[in-house]
Amino acid sequence: MTIASTGTTTSEHPTATPLGFGVGARLTASVMTDDYARVLVEILSRLDLTGLVRETGDVSTYLGGHESHLQRALIDLAEELARTEHHATLSLTLSRGCPGEVVCELPGGAGPRGTEVPEPRRTGRYAAAEWSLYPLADQVSEDGTAPDHMRDIYAAIDHARALGTFRGSEHFATRLEGDIGDVIATAVAGWLLVGRSVQHVTSHLTISLNSPSHEVRELAEGAR
């Protein structure tokens, strides 16, 4: 159903297209103002969705398409939220390798699908975030080896350290801080790095923007 609705055909190999491989995101943006509806409608109407499909819901908005397009749209959205100067949260779910819903429409071993890690775009705006990364393959991949999840997770954490966004580990999540673009790119990169060896990978990112408790940190960052 997902595959049909995204216009790919069953004759195509599932890794051939991002939508055929179930590459997409769900996002919930919350703006702490009485005027939230107008603010969100304005931001979402301006959002560049080139290369992406969108389905808007009352709980979240689904975006499907190539990871580089998703990263661009998510950074644009978070930057616009930050520019409102309102305190806002952005809750993101990233998924690849499991089109369909309760049951994956792809059998294990249909992937993985390698993709280049897109470069971050800096925004000059600060974000604090909590990040979870889930390699979900529970069967051996095509080459007959079970994926080494911890190796993949460590590669993702090392990448976060390289981007300078890694701030340590908390219960059930990794803390990220820095430029909005770097924070979102860290989650996308980790998702893709694990996706090189695991077909089905999801990642959850909760981003806090313009929090009153961030002012001190932002000054501290500026002073460095």
Added chain:
Amino acid sequence: MTIASTGTTTSEHPTATPLGFGVGARLTASVMTDDYARVLVEILSRLDLTGLVRETGDVSTYLGGHESHLQRALIDLAEELARTEHHATLSLTLSRGCPGEVVCELPGGAGPRGTEVPEPRRTGRYAAAEWSLYPLADQVSEDGTAPDHMRDIYAAIDHARALGTFRGSEHFATRLEGDIGDVIATAVAGWLLVGRSVQHVTSHLTISLNSPSHEVRELAEGAR
């Protein structure tokens, strides 16, 4: 570090206590009003945290303790958010079986830890939500069998149908609707049902409260 900070001892079996087994939640509550800070402080200060440990952060708040206490506190919190009549979102991460952070402090096979599924408490308030459930064990359990994730997921979905909250599947998430208490209890129950065969299970739930687009649905529900 997590285990030490929660007062359990290494001589104790990891499944002996909820905190030793890493049972907890992270929650991010967003209230769409300029007055969000006062509203949240009031609600959180009134929250009954009996049996739970709390660590407050700028992105989310961590609660650790027995699943029945977590469910009570999460339903209380969501009900209070709904009673403000403001549009609000509540983003939840549930985790059990992996205390510690980047690396689990428990080896595979230290669990699973069976727990009774707590009964829902009805609130009379409506919630729409998107739910993800992740069995994360990637090694065989103590009895030598690999966990059957799909069997566990189906059991969780069947439980959601039984509670009447299941509304169908969307990309990367299952849609839940109904009384706030039933919606949260559905996610907690699914997390526990999968946890009967899998040591490390996480679940993410994004809840929308008092959304303008919910009014029609609430009337429809009332009419039935």
